[in-house]
Amino acid sequence: MTISPLSGTAVRPRLPWVETARLLATLVVVMQHVPSGPFLKNEFMIAPALETYFRLAGYFSASRLEGSGAGKWTGGRLLSLLWPYLFWCAAYWLVAGMSLSPGSLASVFGAGTCPLLTPMWFLRDLMIFTLAVFLLHRWRPALYALGLFCLFLHRWDDTLAWPSPYMFGDFVLGIMLASSAPGCLDRWGKMPLAVHSSIILASAALVWASCADTFLVPDVAFSGLIVLAFLSFGIVARAVSPALSERLARWSSGSFFVYCSHIFVLIALTGVETCFPSPWAPWVWWCLVPVVYMLARGVYLFLKRYFPRALVLMTGGK
Numbered sequence: 001m002t003i004s005p006l007s008g009t010a011v012r013p014r015l016p017w018v019e020t021a022r023l024l025a026t027l028v029v030v031m032q033h034v035p036s037g038p039f040l041k042n043e044f045m046i047a048p049a050l051e052t053y054f055r056l057a058g059y060f061s062a063s064r065l066e067g068s069g070a071g072k073w074t075g076g077r078l079l080s081l082l083w084p085y086l087f088w089c090a091a092y093w094l095v096a097g098m099s100l101s102p103g104s105l106a107s108v109f110g111a112g113t114c115p116l117l118t119p120m121w122f123l124r125d126l127m128i129f130t131l132a133v134f135l136l137h138r139w140r141p142a143l144y145a146l147g148l149f150c151l152f153l154h155r156w157d158d159t160l161a162w163p164s165p166y167m168f169g170d171f172v173l174g175i176m177l178a179s180s181a182p183g184c185l186d187r188w189g190k191m192p193l194a195v196h197s198s199i200i201l202a203s204a205a206l207v208w209a210s211c212a213d214t215f216l217v218p219d220v221a222f223s224g225l226i227v228l229a230f231l232s233f234g235i236v237a238r239a240v241s242p243a244l245s246e247r248l249a250r251w252s253s254g255s256f257f258v259y260c261s262h263i264f265v266l267i268a269l270t271g272v273e274t275c276f277p278s279p280w281a282p283w284v285w286w287c288l289v290p291v292v293y294m295l296a297r298g299v300y301l302f303l304k305r306y307f308p309r310a311l312v313l314m315t316g317g318k
Contacts, residue, residue, distance in 0.1 A: 016249040017234025023252035025049040048226035058174025080316030085123040147172025196232035203229035254300035
């Protein structure tokens with residue numbers, strides 16, 4: 001543990017395998033949005049990627065919701081999410097050249113007939129989840145029951161899209177893990193390497209099976225396992241090459257900015273595809289995913305160095 005020079009309180013150091021999991025989740029989201037069609041069969045990786053974000057957000061929010069400072073932290077958290085939500089929604093509205101009609105504005109800001117279509121839906125839902133958890137955190141049994149019910153609700157009817165009951169369930173599940181098993185992520189990193197390797201291999205086998213025409217596996221059947229595989233990958237990478245592990249963790253430093261801004265790079269790629277139709281297979285476009293990530297992260301590093309105040313508006317200071 002280290003001491004923050006600003007607040008004088010203990011600050012938990014970032015775990016490299018957690019940062020690697022965030023990096024992998026961001027790459028999967030970018031891959032899902034490439035121009036050339038859907039992400040393979042039954043979009044088997046997008047759900048685990050989103051689960052990773054919301055579960056980790058809940059896990060690391062749990063300690064902040066304890067004690068007398070919970071209200072102050074919640075207010076600051078909501079404000080730090082509200083600024084990037086408004087900024088990126090407005091930027092998307094300008095880039096898309098949408099009108100000032102109430103219907104256009106409602107669709108961009110996630111209040112239209114299909115709230116999930118807004119590009120910043122995850123920020124909107126995360127604000128809702130944070131406020132809901134703050135209001136219920138003193139009644140933990142009710143909070144946990146509601147979260148588990150939301151997970152069941154999604155399995156029963158996955159058309160319920162706003163706010164996403166499934167992601168709220170994952171957010172609460174992260175809080176449950178942090179509250180009932182403090183330090184479980186630390187202990188996860190100390191498990192035998194064979195366990196992590198087995199999780200990665202099992203996940204790879206199920207993904208391969210899901211791609212096969214003769215053996216389609218619903219993504220909900222193994223999405224939780226892939227979330228663990230994201231974490232295990234970082235641990236295996238650390239064992240194989242500590243330098244690679246540090247590099248992956250460092251690359252994840254701009255993942256929040258990439259998550260918010262990558263849609264604009266993909267709009268440009270869509271324009272290129274429209275102007276220059278190609279017979280290339282979708283996997284050719286998927287090879288651009290690391291390029292999109294590094295390009296967006298390069299912008300993040302430029303802003304962080306020369307215009308750090310701009311990041312308060314674009315990422316809430318992250």
